[in-house]
Amino acid sequence: MSIHDSGTLSSSSGGERQIVAFSLGQETYGVDIASVREIIPIQKIVPVPRAPDFVEGIINLRGRVIPVLDLRKQFGFEEKKGDPNQRIVLVESGEDSIGVIVDSVSSVMRISEDSVEPPASVVVGNEIEYIQGIAKVGEDLIVLLDLTKIISDAEKRTLREADLRAAVVHE
Amino acid sequence: MADVRDEFQQDLEILLAEVGELLAVTEESLVELEKAPDNADIIQEVFRVMHTIKGGAATLGLQEAVDVSHGMESLLDQIRSGKRRVTTEFMNVLFQAVDWLKEWKAALEERREVPPNAELVEMIGCVAEEADAAGPQASEDPVAWDAAQGGSGSGAAYDGASHATVDLDALPEATAKKLESAIADGKSLVALTVKFRADAALLSVRCFQILTLLDEIVEVVASIPSQEEIEEDKVSSTLVVFVAADDGGRGAMELVATSPDVAEVLAERFQPVVMFDPLEAEMLEKETAGSKGRHGEEPASSGDRLATAAGEIGEGKASLPSDTGAEGTREATKASSKPAGDASRAAASKPSQDAPIPRRSDLGRTVRVDVALLDFLMNMVGELVIDRTRLSQIAAQLMRNPETASVGSEISSLAAHLQRTSSELQEGIMQARLLPVKSIFSKFPRMMRDLSRRCGKEIDFEIQGENTELDRTVLEAIDDPLIHILRNAVDHGIELPEKRVAMGKPRKGRVVLSAVHEENQVVVRVEDDGAGIDAEKVKRSAIKKGLITEEAAQKMSEKDALELIFMPGFSTAEVATEVSGRGVGMDVVRSNLEKVNGQIEVRTKMGEGTTVTLRLPLTLAIMRALLVQCGDQVYAIPTSSVEEVLAMEDVTVGSIQGKPAMNVRGKVVPLVSLEGALRDDPWAGNGHKYALLTRSTDQPLAIGVGGLIGEEEVVVKEMGRMLSRLKGIAGATILAQGDPAVILDVNRVV
Structure with missing residues (x-):
């Protein structure tokens, strides 16, 4: 299974997809509902020393320790702390669950396949590989994100950094 | 799940x-x-x-x-x-x-x-x-099946068994037809081969009896001899019954096994495939002869069970034309002395393509459990522990107020009870994660054999304490290190036979791998009576590799010199050999062990041998940890890696080459700051209240921390793949009040 497949949106009959819509900065994003395990309020996040910058820390979710990423940092937005609307969206990544902080979760919605356009025409830059498409809902544009890919890339980067560090130490 | x-x-x-x-x-x-x-x-x-x-x-x-x-x-x-x-x-x-x-x-x-x-x-x-x-070859000549092969039928002529995967052509036509049509009907056929005792009387009655018994629980398709033949008294000591049964004939077999005069029953899925294996017949024959075989010791309990069953059937089938009931006692004795059901079930997997996987019948006592489930249970226990702590805190609050004091004390005693229950639960789950060291030791004899051959050495390899139990994660972690240590023992330790003889040692070298439970640890040792490690050679090698200076080497004690073998890039072999030189050194061995909070120690005596000792925690799931304050964070540090906690006010901090160091009983130990170290700037920060002296095999270090919160038993949790390889971070835990905390590996934190 390629990474792209794993993030493919699950489409229901009639050319519809179900997404969880959330906001980050001024924009509205959507992720495939199948990749979301749970949405929880912000809770105490304990920082992990030497973790990469975009890792906010770890939380206790019913006895499990779960790493939490800050999507704002990932996208280069300014940090935002203490907003009661913020949520942690839990996403499965391989055998792990990983939390992603978003500004607020607006709704679960159905969008029609026809309203989705490929990202190439609208977006440029690094984020493009994480964007599956842009959906038009009324006047709004919803950026459909492949969170699973974001996380797996973040994982790879972290592990690579750890290896580099280890190599340096061994010298 | x-x-x-x-x-x-x-x-x-x-x-x-x-x-x-x-x-x-x-x-x-x-x-x-x-x-x-x-x-x-x-x-x-x-x-x-x-x-x-x-x-x-x-x-x-x-x-x-x-x-x-x-x-x-x-x-x-x-x-x-x-x-x-x-x-x-x-x-x-x-x-x-x-x-x-x-x-x-x-x-x-x-x-x-x-x-x-x-x-x-x-x-x-x-x-x-x-x-x-x-x-x-005489005994291997296939004996053609002969339904009428009669006579008393002694145990020696146990020829029927291998024919369960029968060539249909060899069967009487009527029987073959019945079988073919049953198979065509999609029935799942089982061939039950019943072997009677040599001294069985009234064989035709016994055969008839078995057919009748079977008829009650399964569909009897055909038999050899056929029912007609039985009625005509054309019987032998072996009866093959073809039944249609979905359970692989298990039920039928158990039933038959309890019938009078039955020595052996075999159930096999029947398929019309021509495949004959004389070895099988021979093996079964030997088993039937009932010599000894390890089965005799095994199913004592199932023997009892069979005996009970025999009694029950004896009562239930009073109408049968036999003295079944009266034979109950005899059956019972027979069943326990010769557990026919089990032995035959184990032997039942013949080359028929569809033979069921033999299963031990004492399955009822053990189950295979996914480790993930145990981890999950452990997590849940961790939750309980946290709840209990919360409950105690609430109780304490309530008790402070006179109005709620009585409720408070009730809750308090409830919390105390919860504590006992949860710690027993915890203990139980930890027990379930234990495996005997045998599970990794068992491959070593083979490995040692191959190694010693390749090196031209003669070695007696002995394993002791193979039933000692360890947490499976710990076991996994010591597997590779042990391979390495054993290889070293063969390659560098034990001398060549001639050399040993010349030195007045026994020609054969001796390597002992042992595991023993000591207090709260398991100690695994590899002892050899080989050449020992030459400290001088170690020093020279380290100098040559630029690991230490000549000067430092001269001052080094023998013990310190031995520590050199744990340095990255060290190996005493002049040329890396096929056996031990694989680019993996003792440094990797040690770091593997430290990952599971284990310690390694090497003792050696020139000319007499080397002992490598691994000290391992019983379990990884739970450890004692020191909770320290560092900035506004709390970290857990395994107590096993801390030698001593010093209050800063009791020690004098000096400096060496401009960097802080302290004098601990005459030894100068560098002092770093935990807070700084975690920011990769170990010397930054001061105002520590305490210093933790690390228990390290190479260079002890004093790590300054802001405060000491206490010591707690913590449940070790994984942080997932993403955070799994951070230097100096060993994992995470959840503290009593519910917050997560990072567990530090102080030996790698700087």
Whole structure:
């Protein structure tokens, strides 16, 4: 299974997809509902020393320790702390669950396949590989994100950094 | 947890797990066999293992493994029957077959293509033929099935068994027709081969009785001899009944096993395939003869069960034309002395393509559990512990207020009870994670054999305490280190035989691997009586590699010199040999051990030998940890890695080369700041209240922390792949008040 497949949106009959819509900065994003395990309020996040910058820390979710990423940092937005609307969206990544902080979760919605356009025409830059498409809902544009890919890339980067560090130490 | 998986995949997993265990046993046994070629018990055991693998593989249609295990079986049978002696060449073929099976297992597990076996099978065939040509064959002549083969039927003529996978053409036409039509109807046929005791009287009555009994629970399709023949008293000591049963004939078999005068029952799925295996007949014959075999010791309990069943049936079937009831006691004795059901079930996996995987009948006592489930349970216990702590806190608050004091004290006693319960629960789950060290030790005899041969050394390898239990994660973590240490013992430790003799030592070297439970730890030792480690040589080598200066070497004590072998990039061998030089050094061994909070210690005496000692925690899931304050964070530090906690006010901090250091009982120890170290700036920050002196094998370090919160038993949790490889971070835990905290590995934090 390629990474792209794993993030493919699950489409229901009639050319519809179900997404969880959330906001980050001024924009509205959507992720495939199948990749979301749970949405929880912000809770105490304990920082992990030497973790990469975009890792906010770890939380206790019913006895499990779960790493939490800050999507704002990932996208280069300014940090935002203490907003009661913020949520942690839990996403499965391989055998792990990983939390992603978003500004607020607006709704679960159905969008029609026809309203989705490929990202190439609208977006440029690094984020493009994480964007599956842009959906038009009324006047709004919803950026459909492949969170699973974001996380797996973040994982790879972290592990690579750890290896580099280890190599340096061994010298 | 209930995932719907492909049934085949599930069966395969079970089979492979079983094969893994069996192969481990086999390897050990083969090494033993080499030492004691006449040990019939071992031959029998290995034979049985191969037989079981063959049966299991056949069930799932894994022909490659069937070929190999079948070949092994044949070879072992030649030893067993005295046609062949155990020679090195012979053993090598057997070892190669085991290796192939291991590879085959690994390939299936990793979903790779299974390794080719043609060469191996051919080799086994060649070796087997040699023996065949040399030895007498009389006993292997297939005996044609003869329904009317009559007479008293002594145990020697146990010819029926192998015919369960019967050539339909060889059967009486009427019987064959019945079977064919039943198969055509899609019935799942089982051939029950019933062997009567040699002294059984009224055989035709017994046969009839069994047919009647079976008729009550399954559909009897046909029998040999047929019902008509039985009525005409044309019977032998063997009766084959073909029944339609969905449970593989298990129920039928158990029922028959409890009938009077039955010595042995075999249930096999019946398929009209022509396949005859004289070895099977021979093996079964021997089993039937009831010599000894390890089955005698095994199913004492199932024997009892059978005896009980016999009693029940005896009462229930009063109408049967026999003295079943009266024979109850005799049956009981027989059943326990010769557990027919079990022995035959274990032997039941014949080469018929569909033989069921033999299962031990004492399954009721143990279950296989996914480690993930245990981890999950452990997590839940951790939650309970946290709740309990919260409850105590609430109780304390309530008790402070006179109005709520009585409720408070009630809650408090509840919390105390919860504490007891949860810690017992915790203990139980930890127990469940333990495995005997045998599970990794068992492959070492083979490895040592191969290694010593390759090095031209003669070594007696002994294992002690193989039933000592350890957490499976710890076991996994010491597997590679042990391989390395044992290799070192063979390669660098034990001298060549001539040299040993010249030194007045016994020609054969001795390596002992032992495991023993000591207090809260398991101690695993590798002792050899070899050359020992030459501290001077170690120093010279370290200087040559630029690890230390000449000057430092001169000042070094022998003990410190030995520590050098743990430095990265160190290896005393002038040239890396095939055996121990693989770019992995003792430094890796040590870091592997430290990952599981283990410690390693090397003691050596020139000319007398070396002892490597591993001290391991019983479990990884829970550890005692020191909770320290650092900035506004709380970190957990395994108590096992802290030698001593010093209050800063009691020590004097000086400086060496401009960097802080303190004097601990005459030894100068660098002082770093935890807060700084975690920001990769170890010397930054001061105002520490305490310093933790690390228990480290190389350079002890004093780590300054802002505050000491206390010591707690913490449940170790994984942080997931993303955060799994951060330097100095060992994992995370959840503290009593519910916050997560990072567990630090202080030996790697700087």
